[in-house]
Amino acid sequence: MEQNPLFATLEINRRPRRGDAVPYVPLHVTDSADRYSRQEILPGIGKGGQELLGRSHAVVIGCGALGCGVIDQLARAGVGKLTIVDRDVVEWSNLQRQTLFDEEDARTGQPKAVAARRRAIAINSTLAISAHIADLTHENAESLIIAHGKPDLILDGTDNLETRYLLNDLAVKHGIPLVYGGVIARRGMQMTIRPGRGPCLRCVFPEPSSNGEAETCDTAGVLGAAVAIVSSLQAAAGIELVVNPDRETKPCLIEFDLASTRFRTIDLSAYSDSASRAECICCAKRRYEFLSGERTRPAATLCGRGSFQIPAAGSRIDLSRLASKVAPVAPVTANEFFVRIAPRPGVEMTVFADARAVVRGTANEGEARALYDRYVGA
Numbered sequence: 397m398e399q400n401p402l403f404a405t406l407e408i409n410r411r412p413r414r415g416d417a418v419p420y421v422p423l424h425v426t427d428s429a430d431r432y433s434r435q436e437i438l439p440g441i442g443k444g445g446q447e448l449l450g451r452s453h454a455v456v457i458g459c460g461a462l463g464c465g466v467i468d469q470l471a472r473a474g475v476g477k478l479t480i481v482d483r484d485v486v487e488w489s490n491l492q493r494q495t496l497f498d499e500e501d502a503r504t505g506q507p508k509a510v511a512a513r514r515r516a517i518a519i520n521s522t523l524a525i526s527a528h529i530a531d532l533t534h535e536n537a538e539s540l541i542i543a544h545g546k547p548d549l550i551l552d553g554t555d556n557l558e559t560r561y562l563l564n565d566l567a568v569k570h571g572i573p574l575v576y577g578g579v580i581a582r583r584g585m586q587m588t589i590r591p592g593r594g595p596c597l598r599c600v601f602p603e604p605s606s607n608g609e610a611e612t613c614d615t616a617g618v619l620g621a622a623v624a625i626v627s628s629l630q631a632a633a634g635i636e637l638v639v640n641p642d643r644e645t646k647p648c649l650i651e652f653d654l655a656s657t658r659f660r661t662i663d664l665s666a667y668s669d670s671a672s673r674a675e676c677i678c679c680a681k682r683r684y685e686f687l688s689g690e691r692t693r694p695a696a697t698l699c700g701r702g703s704f705q706i707p708a709a710g711s712r713i714d715l716s717r718l719a720s721k722v723a724p725v726a727p728v729t730a731n732e733f734f735v736r737i738a739p740r741p742g743v744e745m746t747v748f749a750d751a752r753a754v755v756r757g758t759a760n761e762g763e764a765r766a767l768y769d770r771y772v773g774a
Protein backbone atom coordinates (compact mmCIF):
# COMPACT_ATOMS: atom_id res chain seq x y z
CA MET A 397 0.00 0.00 0.00
CA GLU A 398 1.26 3.46 -0.88
CA GLN A 399 1.99 5.63 2.13
CA ASN A 400 -0.12 8.69 2.60
CA PRO A 401 2.31 11.68 2.68
CA LEU A 402 0.15 13.50 5.28
CA PHE A 403 0.30 10.48 7.57
CA ALA A 404 4.08 10.41 7.21
CA THR A 405 4.28 14.05 8.37
CA LEU A 406 2.08 13.35 11.38
CA GLU A 407 4.33 10.44 12.31
CA ILE A 408 7.37 12.71 12.31
CA ASN A 409 5.60 15.29 14.50
CA ARG A 410 4.15 12.92 17.08
CA ARG A 411 5.66 12.52 20.52
CA PRO A 412 8.35 9.82 20.88
CA ARG A 413 7.32 6.39 22.22
CA ARG A 414 9.38 3.68 23.89
CA GLY A 415 10.50 1.19 21.30
CA ASP A 416 10.57 3.62 18.38
CA ALA A 417 12.68 2.20 15.59
CA VAL A 418 14.12 5.61 14.72
CA PRO A 419 14.96 8.43 17.12
CA TYR A 420 12.32 11.17 17.38
CA VAL A 421 13.36 14.33 15.54
CA PRO A 422 11.29 17.52 15.83
CA LEU A 423 10.36 18.66 12.34
CA HIS A 424 11.22 22.32 12.89
CA VAL A 425 11.91 24.51 15.90
CA THR A 426 11.79 28.29 15.52
CA ASP A 427 13.68 30.80 17.60
CA SER A 428 11.67 32.87 20.11
CA ALA A 429 13.17 35.97 18.49
CA ASP A 430 10.74 35.21 15.65
CA ARG A 431 7.77 35.69 17.94
CA TYR A 432 6.61 39.06 16.57
CA SER A 433 7.98 38.72 13.03
CA ARG A 434 4.57 38.64 11.33
CA GLN A 435 3.48 41.73 13.24
CA GLU A 436 6.71 43.67 12.71
CA ILE A 437 6.44 43.45 8.94
CA LEU A 438 3.10 45.25 9.05
CA PRO A 439 3.25 48.84 7.77
CA GLY A 440 2.89 51.23 10.70
CA ILE A 441 4.32 48.80 13.24
CA GLY A 442 7.85 47.66 12.37
CA LYS A 443 10.59 47.04 14.94
CA GLY A 444 9.98 50.51 16.39
CA GLY A 445 6.27 49.88 16.94
CA GLN A 446 7.00 46.51 18.48
CA GLU A 447 9.37 48.16 20.94
CA LEU A 448 6.68 50.68 21.84
CA LEU A 449 4.27 47.80 22.49
CA GLY A 450 6.86 46.12 24.69
CA ARG A 451 7.21 49.27 26.80
CA SER A 452 3.48 49.96 27.02
CA HIS A 453 1.10 49.38 29.90
CA ALA A 454 -2.54 48.46 29.29
CA VAL A 455 -5.17 48.13 32.02
CA VAL A 456 -8.05 45.75 31.32
CA ILE A 457 -11.05 46.28 33.58
CA GLY A 458 -13.30 43.24 33.67
CA CYS A 459 -12.21 39.80 32.62
CA GLY A 460 -15.41 38.40 31.20
CA ALA A 461 -15.87 37.65 27.53
CA LEU A 462 -14.49 40.94 26.20
CA GLY A 463 -11.65 41.09 28.72
CA CYS A 464 -10.56 37.53 27.84
CA GLY A 465 -10.42 38.33 24.13
CA VAL A 466 -8.56 41.59 24.70
CA ILE A 467 -6.02 40.07 27.13
CA ASP A 468 -5.35 37.11 24.82
CA GLN A 469 -4.64 39.39 21.86
CA LEU A 470 -2.61 42.01 23.75
CA ALA A 471 -0.48 39.31 25.42
CA ARG A 472 0.22 37.69 22.04
CA ALA A 473 0.93 41.11 20.48
CA GLY A 474 3.60 41.77 23.15
CA VAL A 475 2.08 44.58 25.22
CA GLY A 476 4.78 44.57 27.91
CA LYS A 477 2.72 45.27 31.00
CA LEU A 478 -0.87 44.27 31.66
CA THR A 479 -3.01 45.03 34.70
CA ILE A 480 -6.16 42.94 35.06
CA VAL A 481 -9.01 43.80 37.43
CA ASP A 482 -12.04 41.54 37.94
CA ARG A 483 -14.39 40.71 40.82
CA ASP A 484 -15.85 37.35 39.72
CA VAL A 485 -14.96 33.66 39.73
CA VAL A 486 -15.13 31.36 36.71
CA GLU A 487 -18.48 29.57 36.25
CA TRP A 488 -19.49 26.89 33.76
CA SER A 489 -21.73 29.33 31.89
CA ASN A 490 -18.63 31.43 31.12
CA LEU A 491 -16.80 28.78 29.08
CA GLN A 492 -18.93 29.28 25.96
CA ARG A 493 -17.28 32.65 25.28
CA GLN A 494 -14.60 33.48 27.86
CA THR A 495 -11.62 32.15 25.97
CA LEU A 496 -8.93 32.27 28.66
CA PHE A 497 -10.71 29.79 30.94
CA ASP A 498 -11.14 26.02 30.92
CA GLU A 499 -13.17 23.34 32.72
CA GLU A 500 -10.68 23.12 35.59
CA ASP A 501 -11.11 26.85 36.28
CA ALA A 502 -14.90 26.41 36.41
CA ARG A 503 -14.72 23.22 38.50
CA THR A 504 -12.52 24.94 41.11
CA GLY A 505 -14.18 28.36 40.84
CA GLN A 506 -10.92 30.21 40.16
CA PRO A 507 -10.98 34.00 40.44
CA LYS A 508 -11.08 35.24 36.85
CA ALA A 509 -8.24 37.74 37.33
CA VAL A 510 -5.96 34.96 38.62
CA ALA A 511 -6.93 32.41 35.94
CA ALA A 512 -6.53 35.03 33.20
CA ARG A 513 -3.10 36.03 34.47
CA ARG A 514 -1.94 32.41 34.56
CA ARG A 515 -3.14 31.80 31.02
CA ALA A 516 -1.64 35.07 29.70
CA ILE A 517 1.76 34.18 31.20
CA ALA A 518 1.56 30.73 29.58
CA ILE A 519 0.93 32.50 26.26
CA ASN A 520 3.73 35.04 26.70
CA SER A 521 6.12 34.61 29.64
CA THR A 522 8.04 37.78 28.77
CA LEU A 523 5.23 40.04 30.03
CA ALA A 524 4.69 41.64 33.45
CA ILE A 525 1.09 40.94 34.40
CA SER A 526 -0.60 41.97 37.64
CA ALA A 527 -4.01 40.67 38.65
CA HIS A 528 -6.39 42.27 41.12
CA ILE A 529 -9.45 40.47 42.49
CA ALA A 530 -11.56 43.55 43.08
CA ASP A 531 -14.84 45.23 42.30
CA LEU A 532 -13.86 48.53 40.67
CA THR A 533 -15.54 51.37 42.55
CA HIS A 534 -15.14 55.15 42.75
CA GLU A 535 -13.18 54.58 45.96
CA ASN A 536 -10.53 52.25 44.56
CA ALA A 537 -10.48 53.13 40.83
CA GLU A 538 -7.65 55.66 40.96
CA SER A 539 -5.48 53.56 43.26
CA LEU A 540 -5.96 50.42 41.12
CA ILE A 541 -5.43 52.09 37.76
CA ILE A 542 -3.09 55.03 38.41
CA ALA A 543 -1.15 53.94 41.51
CA HIS A 544 1.68 52.19 39.64
CA GLY A 545 2.12 54.96 37.10
CA LYS A 546 -0.26 56.28 34.49
CA PRO A 547 -1.06 53.50 32.00
CA ASP A 548 -0.96 54.09 28.24
CA LEU A 549 -4.51 52.88 27.77
CA ILE A 550 -7.54 51.44 29.51
CA LEU A 551 -9.67 48.75 27.89
CA ASP A 552 -13.24 48.31 29.01
CA GLY A 553 -14.31 44.71 29.56
CA THR A 554 -16.99 45.50 32.11
CA ASP A 555 -20.58 44.37 32.10
CA ASN A 556 -22.30 47.31 33.70
CA LEU A 557 -22.96 50.89 32.77
CA GLU A 558 -22.02 52.48 36.06
CA THR A 559 -18.46 51.14 35.83
CA ARG A 560 -18.25 52.31 32.20
CA TYR A 561 -19.15 55.87 33.17
CA LEU A 562 -16.70 55.62 36.06
CA LEU A 563 -13.93 54.59 33.62
CA ASN A 564 -14.89 57.46 31.31
CA ASP A 565 -14.54 59.95 34.19
CA LEU A 566 -11.16 58.52 35.15
CA ALA A 567 -9.87 58.48 31.56
CA VAL A 568 -10.91 62.09 30.92
CA LYS A 569 -9.61 63.35 34.27
CA HIS A 570 -6.17 61.79 33.78
CA GLY A 571 -5.96 62.07 29.97
CA ILE A 572 -5.73 58.31 29.32
CA PRO A 573 -7.17 56.80 26.11
CA LEU A 574 -10.11 54.49 26.83
CA VAL A 575 -11.21 51.73 24.45
CA TYR A 576 -14.88 51.07 25.05
CA GLY A 577 -16.58 47.87 23.90
CA GLY A 578 -20.03 46.45 24.42
CA VAL A 579 -21.75 43.26 23.29
CA ILE A 580 -25.15 41.70 23.82
CA ALA A 581 -26.94 38.89 21.98
CA ARG A 582 -25.57 39.16 18.39
CA ARG A 583 -24.92 42.89 18.53
CA GLY A 584 -21.79 44.79 19.42
CA MET A 585 -20.19 48.21 19.44
CA GLN A 586 -16.77 49.74 19.90
CA MET A 587 -15.63 53.31 20.42
CA THR A 588 -12.24 54.79 21.22
CA ILE A 589 -12.16 57.76 23.58
CA ARG A 590 -9.10 60.00 23.26
CA PRO A 591 -9.42 62.69 25.91
CA GLY A 592 -8.74 66.15 24.53
CA ARG A 593 -8.87 64.90 20.94
CA GLY A 594 -12.46 63.82 20.53
CA PRO A 595 -15.75 63.12 22.27
CA CYS A 596 -15.98 61.15 25.49
CA LEU A 597 -18.63 58.56 26.33
CA ARG A 598 -20.88 61.18 27.93
CA CYS A 599 -20.65 63.50 24.90
CA VAL A 600 -22.34 60.73 22.89
CA PHE A 601 -24.41 59.01 25.61
CA PRO A 602 -24.96 61.70 28.27
CA GLU A 603 -26.80 59.40 30.68
CA PRO A 604 -26.74 55.66 31.36
CA SER A 605 -30.08 54.06 30.49
CA SER A 606 -32.45 53.85 33.43
CA ASN A 607 -32.54 50.95 35.82
CA GLY A 608 -34.08 47.66 34.88
CA GLU A 609 -34.45 48.48 31.19
CA ALA A 610 -30.96 47.67 30.00
CA GLU A 611 -30.51 44.16 28.66
CA THR A 612 -27.71 42.10 30.15
CA CYS A 613 -25.93 39.02 28.80
CA ASP A 614 -27.70 37.04 31.52
CA THR A 615 -31.15 38.05 30.29
CA ALA A 616 -30.63 38.49 26.53
CA GLY A 617 -27.79 35.99 25.96
CA VAL A 618 -24.60 36.55 23.99
CA LEU A 619 -22.93 34.86 21.04
CA GLY A 620 -19.23 34.09 21.46
CA ALA A 621 -18.58 35.06 17.85
CA ALA A 622 -20.01 38.55 18.46
CA VAL A 623 -17.74 38.92 21.49
CA ALA A 624 -14.72 37.95 19.40
CA ILE A 625 -15.46 40.72 16.90
CA VAL A 626 -15.76 43.42 19.58
CA SER A 627 -12.68 42.29 21.51
CA SER A 628 -10.70 42.22 18.26
CA LEU A 629 -11.83 45.76 17.43
CA GLN A 630 -10.76 46.81 20.93
CA ALA A 631 -7.37 45.09 20.71
CA ALA A 632 -6.73 46.59 17.26
CA ALA A 633 -7.65 50.06 18.53
CA GLY A 634 -5.40 49.60 21.58
CA ILE A 635 -2.42 48.47 19.50
CA GLU A 636 -2.93 51.41 17.11
CA LEU A 637 -2.98 53.87 20.03
CA VAL A 638 0.36 52.54 21.25
CA VAL A 639 2.23 52.33 17.94
CA ASN A 640 0.82 55.56 16.46
CA PRO A 641 -0.09 57.69 19.48
CA ASP A 642 -0.21 60.99 17.59
CA ARG A 643 -2.11 59.84 14.54
CA GLU A 644 -5.20 61.95 13.99
CA THR A 645 -8.19 59.75 13.33
CA LYS A 646 -11.84 60.56 12.91
CA PRO A 647 -13.75 59.72 16.08
CA CYS A 648 -16.24 57.00 15.30
CA LEU A 649 -18.48 54.36 16.79
CA ILE A 650 -18.50 50.97 15.09
CA GLU A 651 -21.61 48.86 15.53
CA PHE A 652 -22.91 45.63 14.05
CA ASP A 653 -25.68 43.08 14.26
CA LEU A 654 -24.77 39.57 13.14
CA ALA A 655 -28.48 38.71 12.81
CA SER A 656 -28.61 40.92 9.74
CA THR A 657 -24.86 40.95 9.01
CA ARG A 658 -25.07 44.74 9.20
CA PHE A 659 -21.89 46.66 10.04
CA ARG A 660 -21.96 50.42 10.46
CA THR A 661 -19.38 53.08 11.27
CA ILE A 662 -20.94 56.20 12.73
CA ASP A 663 -18.88 59.36 12.32
CA LEU A 664 -18.70 61.19 15.67
CA SER A 665 -16.92 64.27 14.29
CA ALA A 666 -20.02 66.35 15.05
CA TYR A 667 -19.43 65.75 18.75
CA SER A 668 -15.84 66.92 18.47
CA ASP A 669 -16.35 70.62 17.81
CA SER A 670 -16.17 72.72 20.91
CA ALA A 671 -19.72 74.08 20.56
CA SER A 672 -21.38 70.68 20.92
CA ARG A 673 -18.89 69.48 23.49
CA ALA A 674 -19.39 72.54 25.68
CA GLU A 675 -22.44 70.84 27.15
CA CYS A 676 -20.66 67.66 28.25
CA ILE A 677 -20.71 67.45 32.00
CA CYS A 678 -17.59 65.28 32.01
CA CYS A 679 -15.07 66.49 29.44
CA ALA A 680 -16.27 70.12 29.12
CA LYS A 681 -17.44 70.98 32.62
CA ARG A 682 -14.99 68.51 34.15
CA ARG A 683 -17.43 67.24 36.73
CA TYR A 684 -16.63 63.62 37.38
CA GLU A 685 -19.92 62.52 38.90
CA PHE A 686 -19.19 58.80 38.78
CA LEU A 687 -15.59 59.04 39.97
CA SER A 688 -16.48 61.40 42.81
CA GLY A 689 -19.16 59.01 44.05
CA GLU A 690 -21.96 61.55 43.48
CA ARG A 691 -23.76 59.24 41.05
CA THR A 692 -22.71 55.95 42.58
CA ARG A 693 -25.24 53.75 44.28
CA PRO A 694 -24.63 53.58 48.01
CA ALA A 695 -23.11 50.36 49.29
CA ALA A 696 -25.32 47.36 49.95
CA THR A 697 -26.03 46.84 53.62
CA LEU A 698 -26.39 43.68 55.63
CA CYS A 699 -29.98 43.16 56.75
CA GLY A 700 -30.14 39.88 58.61
CA ARG A 701 -28.16 36.68 58.18
CA GLY A 702 -27.07 36.20 54.57
CA SER A 703 -29.32 39.07 53.38
CA PHE A 704 -28.19 42.26 51.74
CA GLN A 705 -30.15 45.33 50.80
CA ILE A 706 -29.16 47.18 47.65
CA PRO A 707 -30.42 50.73 48.13
CA ALA A 708 -32.71 52.65 45.78
CA ALA A 709 -30.88 54.20 42.86
CA GLY A 710 -32.98 57.32 42.37
CA SER A 711 -34.79 56.08 39.25
CA ARG A 712 -37.82 53.80 39.17
CA ILE A 713 -38.08 50.38 37.62
CA ASP A 714 -40.84 49.13 35.33
CA LEU A 715 -41.56 45.90 37.23
CA SER A 716 -43.56 44.17 34.50
CA ARG A 717 -40.75 44.80 31.97
CA LEU A 718 -38.19 43.46 34.41
CA ALA A 719 -40.30 40.33 35.03
CA SER A 720 -40.69 39.57 31.33
CA LYS A 721 -36.97 40.21 30.70
CA VAL A 722 -35.86 37.75 33.39
CA ALA A 723 -38.61 35.11 32.93
CA PRO A 724 -36.86 33.18 30.12
CA VAL A 725 -33.69 32.65 32.20
CA ALA A 726 -34.69 32.34 35.87
CA PRO A 727 -37.79 31.54 37.95
CA VAL A 728 -39.71 34.78 38.57
CA THR A 729 -42.77 35.75 40.59
CA ALA A 730 -44.18 39.24 40.32
CA ASN A 731 -46.94 41.45 41.63
CA GLU A 732 -47.62 45.17 41.56
CA PHE A 733 -45.11 45.80 44.38
CA PHE A 734 -42.09 43.68 43.55
CA VAL A 735 -40.42 41.13 41.27
CA ARG A 736 -38.87 38.11 42.99
CA ILE A 737 -36.11 36.26 41.11
CA ALA A 738 -34.57 32.92 42.12
CA PRO A 739 -31.20 32.80 40.28
CA ARG A 740 -30.38 29.43 41.84
CA PRO A 741 -31.70 27.21 44.66
CA GLY A 742 -31.37 28.95 48.02
CA VAL A 743 -30.85 32.42 46.57
CA GLU A 744 -33.66 34.93 46.13
CA MET A 745 -33.64 38.55 45.02
CA THR A 746 -36.64 40.79 45.56
CA VAL A 747 -36.63 43.98 43.48
CA PHE A 748 -38.94 46.89 44.28
CA ALA A 749 -40.20 49.66 42.01
CA ASP A 750 -37.78 52.23 43.47
CA ALA A 751 -34.90 49.98 42.26
CA ARG A 752 -34.17 48.81 45.80
CA ALA A 753 -33.51 45.09 46.19
CA VAL A 754 -33.09 42.57 48.96
CA VAL A 755 -30.88 39.60 48.14
CA ARG A 756 -31.12 36.55 50.40
CA GLY A 757 -28.81 33.54 50.54
CA THR A 758 -25.60 35.10 49.19
CA ALA A 759 -22.22 34.94 50.87
CA ASN A 760 -21.24 38.57 50.64
CA GLU A 761 -22.14 42.04 49.45
CA GLY A 762 -20.14 41.66 46.25
CA GLU A 763 -22.14 38.60 45.19
CA ALA A 764 -25.41 40.37 45.98
CA ARG A 765 -24.35 43.34 43.87
CA ALA A 766 -23.20 41.08 41.03
CA LEU A 767 -26.59 39.30 40.94
CA TYR A 768 -28.34 42.68 40.81
CA ASP A 769 -26.17 43.82 37.90
CA ARG A 770 -26.82 40.56 36.05
CA TYR A 771 -30.57 40.47 36.23
CA VAL A 772 -31.66 44.06 36.79
CA GLY A 773 -28.77 45.75 35.01
CA ALA A 774 -26.66 48.52 36.50
Ligand SMILES: [Zn+2]
Pocket residue numbers: 595596597598599600673676677678679680
Ligand atom coordinates in the same frame (compact mmCIF):
# COMPACT_ATOMS: atom_id res chain seq x y z
ZN1 LIG B 1 -17.54 64.51 26.92
